[in-house]
Amino acid sequence: MIILETISEKLSLKCKCCWENLNREVTGGYAGDLLSDVMANSAAGNVWVTRQVHQNIVAVAALKEHAAIIVVQGASPEKETLNKATKEGIPILVADLSEFEVVGRLYQLLHPSQG
Amino acid sequence: MSPRNEYDSYLQGSYEVHGRDFVDAGLVSSQIKKGLKAKGIDEDIIRRVAVLTFEAEVNIISYADHGTVSYYVLPDSIIIEAIDTGPGIEDIDLAMQEGYSTADDSIREMGFGAGMGLANIKKSSDILDLTSEPGRGTCVKCTIMLNGKVPNGE
Amino acid sequence: MTLAEVKDLLEAKVVVGDDKLDTKIHTAFGADLMSDVLAFARAGCLLITGLSNLQAIRTAYALDIAAIVVCRGKPLTDKFVEIAGELGIPILWTPLIMFEVCGRLYREGMTGCIREIRIEDKRSVSQE
Numbered sequence: 001m002i003i004l005e006t007i008s009e010k011l012s013l014k015c016k017c018c019w020e021n022l023n024r025e026v027t028g029g030y031a032g033d034l035l036s037d038v039m040a041n042s043a044a045g046n047v048w049v050t051r052q053v054h055q056n057i058v059a060v061a062a063l064k065e066h067a068a069i070i071v072v073q074g075a076s077p078e079k080e081t082l083n084k085a086t087k088e089g090i091p092i093l094v095a096d097l098s099e100f101e102v103v104g105r106l107y108q109l110l111h112p113s114q115g
Numbered sequence: 116m117s118p119r120n121e122y123d124s125y126l127q128g129s130y131e132v133h134g135r136d137f138v139d140a141g142l143v144s145s146q147i148k149k150g151l152k153a154k155g156i157d158e159d160i161i162r163r164v165a166v167l168t169f170e171a172e173v174n175i176i177s178y179a180d181h182g183t184v185s186y187y188v189l190p191d192s193i194i195i196e197a198i199d200t201g202p203g204i205e206d207i208d209l210a211m212q213e214g215y216s217t218a219d220d221s222i223r224e225m226g227f228g229a230g231m232g233l234a235n236i237k238k239s240s241d242i243l244d245l246t247s248e249p250g251r252g253t254c255v256k257c258t259i260m261l262n263g264k265v266p267n268g269e
Numbered sequence: 270m271t272l273a274e275v276k277d278l279l280e281a282k283v284v285v286g287d288d289k290l291d292t293k294i295h296t297a298f299g300a301d302l303m304s305d306v307l308a309f310a311r312a313g314c315l316l317i318t319g320l321s322n323l324q325a326i327r328t329a330y331a332l333d334i335a336a337i338v339v340c341r342g343k344p345l346t347d348k349f350v351e352i353a354g355e356l357g358i359p360i361l362w363t364p365l366i367m368f369e370v371c372g373r374l375y376r377e378g379m380t381g382c383i384r385e386i387r388i389e390d391k392r393s394v395s396q397e
Contacts, residue, residue, distance in 0.1 A: 028368075029368040029372075030366065030367075030368050031299060031366070031367040031368040031371060032301055032319055032341075032366075032367055033223075033226075033229075033300065033301035033302045034223075034224055034226070034301045034319060034320065035220065035223070035224065036224060037301070037319050037341060041341060041366060049368070051229065051300065051302060051305060052223070052229065052302075053214065054223070056220060073305070073309070075214060076214065097381070097384055098298065098299075098309070098381040098382075098383050098384060099298075099299045099300055099371070099381075100297050100298060100299040100317070100371050100374075100375070100380075100381035100382075101375075101380070101381040101384055103299065103367070103368055103371035103372055103375070104371055104372060104374070104375025104376070104379075104381070105375070106368075106372075107368065107369075107371065107372025107373075107375060107376065108372075108375070108376065111372065137322075137324070138322075138323065139323075140323075140324050140327070141323065141324050141326075141327025141328060141331070142323075142327065144327060144330075144331050145327050145330050145331070145356065148330065148331060158312075158333065162312065162331065162332055162333060165330070165331035165332070166307045166308075166331055166332065168331075169303075169307055169327065169328065169331050170304065170307060173304075223302075225322065225324065226301055226302050226303040226304075226318075226320040226322070226324055226325070227302065227303060227304055227324075228302075228304075229302045229304050229305065231302075231304035231305060231307070231308050232304060234308070235304060235307050235308045238308065
């Protein structure tokens with residue numbers, strides 16, 4: 001089982017809040033920007049990869065018990081988003097890479113046996 | 116505000132866009148692209164026109180009741196004008212910032228509203244002239260220079 | 270990678286573009302927000318999206334995108350299929366989630382059509 005900190009290191013992510021929770025284990029990944037899809041399809045313990053920075057992402061991540069949110073394309077989470085994430089204890093990590101590249105690398109980390 | 120043709124264009128078109136009607140978002144962009152392709156205009160230029168027209172449509176649909184998107188092909192440039200009767204923009208500098216958005220969740224679920232629209236429009240234009248009157252409407256005028264890439268037969 | 274190989278890898282159904290399966294594709298862009306696609310995707314790339322409305326096709330058409338992979342098993346309307354056919358955009362449909370789609374393609378050597386958004390790009394947009 002891989003933890004957030006390892007992912008953060010391997011993908012050179014910048015952690016924006018909740019450093020204390022980077023020892024969380026990650027069950028898998030989910031990528032997407034449509035909140036209704038994330039609500040419908042993602043699972044607890046997932047790392048959610050998105051380019052949305054609006055504060056509503058935190059509510060979704062909290063409800064679905066995501067391990068963390070990775071914001072892609074170097075987008076800056078809004079201040080309200082970070083405040084809410086801090087309250088909910090959900091780390092927000094920022095990647096400069098595009099969604100495809102972040103997911104590709106994350107997938108390799110989570111499924112190392114397949115290549 | 117209403118469209119005008121004060122340009123000496125040899126190819127032009129004008130399309131109505133209805134606010135809140137997301138089903139047809141991008142239709143004007145596709146139509147203008149088809150028209151320009153038929154005239155053999157450079158592909159990179161057509162892509163830029165298609166992108167900024169798309170964003171202009173989405174802006175009208177997201178925020179205004181009604182608007183018009185027009186294009187004019189001039190010998191040295193293409194001009195796109197998007198004019199709407201929406202609420203206008205209070206702070207244009209702020210609205211131009213990438214990531215700034217006043218969109219709601221319903222717009223985001225349609226795949227827009229991430230605050231990229233005006234930034235995209237600016238990136239795709241050589242000259243952007245944005246005027247807005249709060250409470251009356253907004254006029255976005257974009258110029259793309261052809262830089263010698265003249266259409267076939269011209 | 271050819272579109273046919275993409276199809277097999279993703280256990281996808283070809284909804285539009287049976288005649289274009291030999292198209293070669295090297296780069297991909299994954300997004301549900303079409304504004305990002307309009308801003309950052311490149312001509313000739315593969316668009317991976319869970320957005321199954323007409324805007325996805327019109328966006329692909331605007332940018333000369335090679336093909337669309339609609340993921341998450343999103344239902345497609347007749348209108349969607351009709352417009353994709355009319356604009357000549359191949360459509361692959363897969364029940365896999367975007368994470369799985371991007372992961373499998375990346376593993377097979379597909380790269381992002383942009384790797385990262387450079388600060389310079391942003392500056393040229395937000396300043397002047």
